[in-house]
Structures are given as C-alpha cells and as structure tokens.
Amino acid sequence: MDSFAALADPVRRALLRRLAEGPARVVDLAAEHPISRPAVSKHLRVLGEAGLVSAADQGRERHYRLDRTGLEPLTAFLGELAAPAPPVPERALDGLELEVRRTGRDRRATARSTDHINDEETA
Amino acid sequence: MDSFAALADPVRRALLRRLAEGPARVVDLAAEHPISRPAVSKHLRVLGEAGLVSAADQGRERHYRLDRTGLEPLTAFLGELAAPAPPVPERALDGLELEVRRTGRDRRATARSTDHINDEETA
DNA sequence: ACTATTAGTAACTCATTGGTTACCAATACG
C-alpha cells in the first residue's frame, strides 16, 4: 500500500499524530484508540510498508516511531500540483513550501536538508 | 469523501496532475485515461466533494479546474506531523557545555570559537 | 519452571470502492 492509501484512513492518521509525539508500543496505541490490538498491528504494518513508521525491537516489546521520510511522496505530489511558472506563487503554495522546510529542519542539520530522504534502508 | 481518501486513488491523482496544467472537460479527461467517461465523472465528483476541483458550466460543456484550496487539510496534517520544537536540542547542550568550560578557563578565546553555536539561524 | 505480557497471523464478515454498460437530460448544430 502506498503512502497515499496509507494516509487515507483516519485511524492511521491518528496513529501517526500520536507517534509524532514520541515512540510507542502496540498495546499503548491500542489503549489510546477505540480499536483492537490486532487492528492496530495491521495499521502499523501498512504504515511500515509505506515508510511512514519504523520499529525497533526491545526484548518482547516493539517500539514504533514516526518515520518522516515516508512523507516524501506527499510533498512531491504537492509540488507537482504547484502552478507551472507563476511569477507570484499563490498562498496555498506558500504554505506548502513552509511545510517542506519545517519537516526537513527537525533532522537538526539545516544545511543538508535533503539527506533524510535516503537515510534508512528499505523495509 | 475527505481529501485524503480522494488522493488515495492513483487515477484521481493523475486527474489532478492533468488539471494542474489547465482546465478540461470530462470527455477530454476520459480520452487521456484508460477508463470510461462515467468513471471519470465519478472521480470528478469525489474530487469536487473534497474541494480539490471546481466546475464551470459553459453551455452543454462543463469545464473542470484544479482547486488548490482543497489541499489545505493535507498541508495542515503535514504540519501536525512536524516535530514539536525540542525544548533543549542536543547540539545546544554540547555547545553549552563547551562554553561553560571555556568561559571558566579563558574568557577572551570564547568570542571567536563559539560562533558556530548560532550559525544555524543564518540559513 | 511457570505464568503473564507483548505482538503477529489466520480466518472470517461486512461495507465500501472502482469499474462497467445502459439510460436520460440538455445543449449545439446541420
């Protein structure tokens, strides 16, 4: 399932918002959302395939965390939808540009803002 | 159907990319894509409900065009997924520690050698 | 060694979606 389809589900978006606050285990996420644990597990698998989350095993626990590299297709698509060559970009595009800069900044190296695209192996 | 679900379909994304180039009628879009005209019509309806396209009637023709305001939920969501500004970034701490040691030892050397602490703001 | 906890998978159900063909309404045009 690609990033777009992965983001189509409101539960998965909620999970991502939650993971943006910090890593969590499956049981935690299931406790915070009105669905069963296997359902959360399946959502996390989808998000993992889309490159939106990554997991780290710690003993019997598995800690999931947000992987922002999976958002690249989204920002790329928004870029494609930008007006071809307007001398004065529209307001929506201003917001988009701001957003791209902001997601890149949290890697704490503003200078190399494109490194994060390939910084992890494919799942 | 919300914006996210609307963008989950690759055909709809292709339609939006096409409309980013300029307005088009249903027959045009159907000719450019490997699906029937009613299918295009249904996709356009979904995109319209999501606020991603708007239509203008001209006689018996209906001209669809991209409506970028429908992208706002997308950019908003990306904003929610941006890392909250870390209260105390690691690098700042490293710099602070260095600073403390140097200040205690030699005050004059400090001015020059700590320039890098703030150089991120210049980007 | 035994039990509780954590997490994934299997099998199933139900609803939704994306596509089709057939049909209808409205406008342009000879």
Place this chain on the structure above:
DNA sequence: CGTATTGGTAACCAATGAGTTACTAATAGT
C-alpha cells in the same frame, strides 16, 4: 426540426479494506 455531443445517474459486479475473535510465538518476571 432532428441528430449528434456532452455529461450525469442507475444498476450491477468484482475486489479490497477494516474490523473482529481465536490462536501461536517469544520474552520477562516470580
């Protein structure tokens, strides 16, 4: 007029998706 063009809707079908319960595997803790 009558006809072709344009576009939406209806009815239907196959595939997919999101959820459930039940089961299994592995690790932690006593």
